[in-house]
Amino acid sequence: MKIQIINPPHLSIGSRMAHEHLPPLGLLSVGGPLIDAGHEVTLLDADYYNYKIEKVVDLILENNPDAILLGHSGSTSAQPIIQEITQKVRQKNDKVKIIVGGVFPTYHWNEILEEHPQIDYIVCGEGEEVILNLITAIENHADVEIIKGLAFNLNGTPFKTAPAPVIKNLDDYRIGWELMKGYNYTYWGKRKAVVIQFSRGCPYPCTYCGQSLFWKKWRHRSAQSLADEMEMLHKEYGVLVFNFADENPSSNPKAWREFLEVLIAKNLKLILVGSIRADNIVRDAEFLHLYKKAGFERFLLGIENYDEVVLEKIKKAGTISKDKEAIQLLRKHNILSMATYVVGFGEERARDFYNSWKQLVSYDPDQIQLLYVTPHKWTPYFEDVKEQEIILTDQRKWDYKHQVIKTQYLKPWKVILYVKLIEITVQLRPKALKRLFFHREARLRSAMRWYTNIGRRVWFWELYQFFFVTKLTRDKVKMKDFWK
Template sequence: MSNPSLRILLLNPPHTAIGSRVPREQLPPLGLLSIGGPLLDAGFAVELLDAEFGPLSVDEVVRRVLAQAPDVLMLGHSGSTSAHPTVAEICARLKRARPALTIVYGGVFPTYHWRDVLLREPAIDVIVRGEGERTALRLMQALARGENLAGVPGLAYRRDGTAVETGQAEMILDLDEYRVGWELIDHDRYSYWGGMKAVVVQFSRGCPYLCSYCGQRGFWSRWRHRDPVKFARELARLHREHGVRLINFADELPTGSRKAWQAFLEALIAENVDLTLVGSTRAGDIVRDADILHLYKRAGVIRFLLGIESYSEATLQKIRKGASVSEDREAIRLLRAHGIISMATYVVGFDEESDRDYWHSLRHLLRYDPDQIQLLYVTPHRWTPYYDSVADRPVIQTDARKWDYKHQVLATSRLRPWRVLLWVKAIEAIVQLRPRALYRSLLHPDREVLKGMRWYVRMGRRVWLREVLEFCFRGGRTRQGPTVAEFWGESLAQEEYALAKPARRGIAIRTLQAGG
């Protein structure tokens, strides 16, 4: 039995990323809610403090946590690398004020950097590595019973002053085994897409593709999906009981199995609820599903983000993207033909680009003709294969809070940072302000598409201006920075897969292969 006197506070720390600070809308922290559901069902007293609202200052976060006086504080953030410095500061101040508080930290960054975190942040007691529903529940049960943590797989902590880990946690094969603790939030506070009441969900976890720079693939270890009918039923319930209108998919690849994705779309259509769906996927899946894209639209899909990454086939092969330029273009065309907005994300910095390369990138994106565009800066993660290829490149941004894909972090030998910014902002402006894009933002005949285009223009211009002003006045860059390896440490690529793949025990395992 769980100890009902063990009070747990889940904390979503404030984030400093530009994209999180500019929009006036806020999405709920799915990771923490996913941890909260199993803890509530086990009888623990659980509350959530979402410090992204405001956002709260560190002083206010500390004050509120101390006022609530939990026995255990659990922290995590979807932008875990750039949020880590803030997490460290909050934990240090809380531990000074209340040494007996047990602090548990989870997320992608601490999963891989657990040794450094435990060495440098004495205020943090335990790290949950990998997906956390089962591990966090077992951890809390062990703490409540006063048991040794060595018997809980998926943890890292200090023993006799040394950082130790308890082995990989076994991945959750049945994603319907644990529920999301939606009751921990006030749905009226969360919105997206122009004021629509919103939630973040996961239909699947993981991705079978081998993109060398991806910081998420190894965290989930294997692609799995939820039961399509049960998942559709949950979304319909959120709409009927809480008025949720916007569903934001956090999946890397929700469409990974055509069979499962089609079953979900058909189940959601049968629920007959007015929902709007946005998410990310691969261009190849859109091309694969050309004959069922009408189901996407009927189910409420209004936008898919497509990772274009580069105009160069050689670069796509180098980073193991597993895609082609022609496939990317066809996916955008198909989405438009079915009244679905395409957002193209394009990453700069994989190679030492010149002015000529940026010019080719602009021409390439104009030929693609996406509805929306977002340029990102390559940001190496220590646990990815890509890290080794840039380990010797100098770092120009030593503030880890800005390792968020929206700040330049790596030095470039051919172009100065200001010139890179000029190209990036010019490409975004030209692509978004070309006549076709303006028509879709001002006069598109589909009202849902028109609303999405106008919302993105309003938000995008504020982010665009904020990025330029911050670069000019609060950039914090250095000309003589350390190398990537000196800044973060040796590669952890050998530890990329965070979860152990369990032996099949007669369980119905939903994987990409089993899903069709």
């Protein structure tokens, strides 16, 4: 079959403000098995070019595929765009099979199929095996009702089959890296880059995060297999930067250390960045030198909040002391730390923002990123806030960089000003500026300048968007009513 995989254009800061793009790993992951099964597969990365929806539709119709597959890593905020694209495609082509996947469709399959009958199938959960079974069934005109992990309209009614089994061996399905041909994916200052995963899933039950629910079980790839793949990408594609998309790559310290050692043995001189739990950094203190030797230059640490009570409520399973210790350990080994801090877990007042600022200053991270809590219906946290009102009904902007939940004590304009004030004062501290201009490692100075330049654009852009573009609702809309 002729299959076109589509990464839709997206409004988020990551897509529009960095002026750099990473390949859509999820789409490449389902593309590889389809190529290996003999199908003709192409990638249309409309997010890379920021195509208008009409342009995306025209390119799809011009290619005239038998099936189109759509998904985006920003699943919630991308879904309205996917729905508009598919509706316009269906109006002009009633034969093409339209298939979507991702976290949001997995949990909102019923509403999507009810409201958007142009979508033929929704892949629920991990896609590699499900999409392969589905395309095979479509090609052979076979019954799709027996395929696990699938949702579709059956006799006009949304229907979902039994959940697909978890993929036990992540090395069983090859990533279709060749689909990147024609795209110059870069990151970390215009260096050739890809997104990669050592593992899937997370063993921690943070109430606001749906990753442990979506992936079901934490699993990891073979250390040798992943290292070999990275070597291939480096030598054949010129990839220098590897951005780890793992929720928690070091959950198994033995397996993680093995991977670091295997990669170090290849002596590839790569740049690695990723996210990790602060307590795992503290746990791995004795072999953090291997992190550095393997090529890690920055880790994102989810600090989330200054209040131990709030951290316990959202089941973060972290402590303030370990957060601070992790940042100090990373600095000792010349690895940058980015602390992410989430606004909205409590009913903040002005003093709470002050306390948040004090905590971030005491942590002294190299970089910070403030986000807004974005409750998803499938997370346990949704039950805590379902009765609260929301101020933003444009789902396309549910991207963690826009305030969604109404705050009781502060107007939205005050919230964003406090957020912007924290960001600029923390980043302009003498300590932070000294590291920015005089860090002893030239590569890290370059990395921090790159991030600072993006951050400066984002800082002004967010203020402009809030005051002149984003429309907040004046209606009283409760969270539970928005996600009916």
